[in-house]
Amino acid sequence: MCGRFAVTLPNDAMAQLFQAAPANNLPEVPNFNVCPTTGVHVVYSDTEMRRLGAMRWGFLPHWYKAPNDGPLLINARAETIADKPAFRAACRTRRCLIPTDGFYEWSKDVEGDRLPWWITRRDGAPLVMAGVWQDWQGPEDADPLRTCAIVTTAASADIAEVHHRMPVILGPDQWAKWLGEEGHGAATLMQAAPEETLQLHRVSRAVNSNRASGPELIEPFED
Template sequence: MCGRYAITLAPEAMAQMFDAAPANDLPPVPNFNVCPTVQVATVRSADGVRSLAPMRWGFVPHWYKTLSDGPLLINARAETLAEKPAFRAAARARRCLIPASGYYEWTKDADGKRLPWYIQPADETALVFAAIWQDWEVDGAQLRTCAIVTTQAQGAMAKIHHRMPVILRPEDWPLWLGETGHGAARLMQPAPEGRLRWHRVASEVNSNRASGPQLIRLL
């Protein structure tokens, strides 16, 4: 799963990386504790033109009458993405990318205490998560929402958590965004061994109100 992440890339750097037109209302960066329900930077493509714009992290199916009408859908499982009523239309036609610098997962010690880990690219480049999006509207108000696609973790990563976000390489972005035809399902694989590294961080990040670069420092 992916329930918290960090982003330090400036909007200009993200726009250049994705060759995307940036919106004027992108969320502020750096943010070392991006939490569900906040606005996050996303990349989508329409007619081959990419845009970098904010969406609410927390996918809201069209049948929800309120934002809290059902579970908070921050992740979508790759294995059932094409089958779940909430996600299947988005899986076909509304796929997007979410850039990140790293993300957090938790293990537990013998006493049940939650121990946070910060997971980042081994080569210190950016992470790009596969995601899906959905417009939700009620009483004339419209909200664009998204969820991060996750898959089964493998190898050493599985010792931290059994799930992980689907992480896409630059050569995968056009296919995921629907720019180069069909077959995006084959991209929903765990990151290869050695692609990521991780270290323990202080329990301060256990609070969704915590902020600052100290959250990602080696404990």
């Protein structure tokens, strides 16, 4: 799964990287502790071009009457995404990219305490996660709320000892297919990143708090 991540790439550089038109409401960067239900950077395609916009991290199915009307859907399992009522339409027609520097995952020590890890690409490139998105219309809201979830799959050998799930990570040569710009075949991308794509190190337990912030959250740490 993926429950926290970090983004430090400036918005204009992000727009250039994806050749996407940026919106005016992009989240502030850097953010070393991006949490569920907050706004995140998302790249998606419409009939005209790629766009870089802000979406609520926490997918809201159309039948929710309020954002807290059901489970918080921050992740969508690749193995079942095409069949789940919440995600199946989005999986076909509303796929997106969620750019990050890396993400956090937690293991447990012998006493059951949660130990945080910082996970990035070995090559230092942005870590781009596959996502799906949905516009949700609240009963009293004039404008729809655009929401998203991260697609996850079984973990690669690089990080399997820490956690058994991971985001689907896409390279630049896969972005267009996932966004639907190259026709069909996106389902073939929903698998773990090749071995030796990722690296990880322990970080401070400070990140266990969703109020923590600052670059020290991703620095190596030893108990």
